[in-house]
Amino acid sequence: MSIETEVIESECDIEKGCDAIQLIIKPRAKDLGEFSVRRTLPTKERKTVGPWIFFDHMGPSTFSAGTGINVRPHPHINLATVTYLFEGEILHRDSLGSYAVITPGDINLMVAGRGIVHSERERDEVKNSEHNLHGLQLWLALPEEYEEIDPAFYHYPSVTIPSTTVDGVSLRVLMGSAYGLTSPVLTYAETLYVEAHMQMGQKLELVNSEERAIYVAKGELKIRDTVIPEFAMVILSSEDGVVIEAIAESRIALIGGEKMSKRFMEWNFISSRKDRVEQAKKEWLAGDFPPVVDDDQEFIPLPK
Template sequence: MSITTKSAELECNTEGGCDAIELVITPRSTDLGDFSVRRTLPNKERQMVGPWIFFDHMGPADFPADKGISVRPHPHINLATVTYLFEGEILHRDSLGSKQTITPGDINLMVAGKGIVHSERERPEVNGVPHRLHGLQLWMALPEEFEEIDPAFYHYPSRDIPAATIDGVSLRVLIGDAYGLVSPVKTYSDTLYIEADLQTGQRLELANAEERALYVAKGQLKLKDKVINQYDMVVLSEAEGVVIEATQDSRIALIGGKNLGPRFIEWNFISSRKERIEQAKQDWLAGKFPKVIEDEVEFIPLPK
């Protein structure tokens, strides 16, 4: 993992407003077997941005026939997962009985609460031919008062996600509210997740949040005189009027929201209480979590 840090420096001008870069993170590559992901959060310098505690960029990965995503059933507690695809599809199943194909532009929100198990596979008609997968997977911590709620699953098709064109820039408010748009996706605290596509030379003033970070999924940007390269995440201060400019055709994700305080994280378990994670580990070893419906045989063992 490569991490560049500097103290927040506030710079202002009449054209670009003010910007404050607190931290620049270059993700580390994590091998998942048939493909690898770029993992930006958590890292040793920054655990969370708002409620967001996990940020993976999957692909773009090209698979031959009979190869692809096949993540066996595994558990989560005290968090919510968000899956968002640019290309390809994933078949989600969980212990509530949910069975949902995720396609580009959809939002899949799985709320683990007191405990859920899910798998991520592919439909046979997808897996049986050459195919591509590209997208983001994020986890958000739940506020302490919601950590032990009943698990739930919500699917929002692409057509239900609000979109707008701001100064020529196409953007979507996936979670939260910004630019006069309000997402229908359920939240448990102040949460922000925006995607935007900028053509070379286009500029966009970023929405504000208590905490926020900008990720460049494709292309290259300038923030004042600072170049932000593809796959970099820039953690920003609360400065208003932050304007980015695309030096290449670019796709960005802006995440953020309310600071929920630190969390413990081990394997797939996140909680405000370390003893809760220990309990979840023992429950998984003892087979006390529910089974994924229609995917009851395989599972991922607890790492030693």
């Protein structure tokens, strides 16, 4: 997705919990007409969790016929985007010529590297009837030695993503290794991304990581005596043996990985070097980025 303003950080309500919990972030939904987005990363209080530097929850939304996701071409540098849907589909095109339809359970990994432009729309057969959309889009900060690699795009169908059951909890390892499984999705640093679907009363012990967080996309959790409401993100400590309990049917995302160095963030540009962000802004204004193949008639201008 593209950010509509130059400032990326969202305003959230912040709380503190038990010793296992550093912060509880409660994002405020941004209404985009028939579509809402909740952004939990970055905030003023917390910029990253491991290599994860951006976390958006899209929907759940129902679009009437003739409407839907329509994100015009826009650029990225020095990061990788990760798109995962619970419901609906998104059509991805980019300046490499990639054309991919992401459907529930798939992983789209777009590595911006030294620079890429992409659009996110919907196929006519989807847009022309009432349809739903619900999912997550995250951005990964690339380690400094990989920031300027050649851009690339990878699509991983749902059937390639490993799944298992732990203490009755259904889960999928989307990226990294956890619960005895390793995802095929390419990583550039130690990365953790797990989706779990929990029934009321089920418990799950969380795998550890240098940094980690839980996001409640649906339902309600409890960690010891602290209740984690729907649409909240819990920034966890590195304490071992942390157990979450579902107090309603819940769908959660566990993210984490190794801590990254400081990043500068403006609009869709993220880099370890502030001058690189400024360079990218000038290049976009000058039209120096490559166009999206078969989608080059419009673009999102740099926010003022």
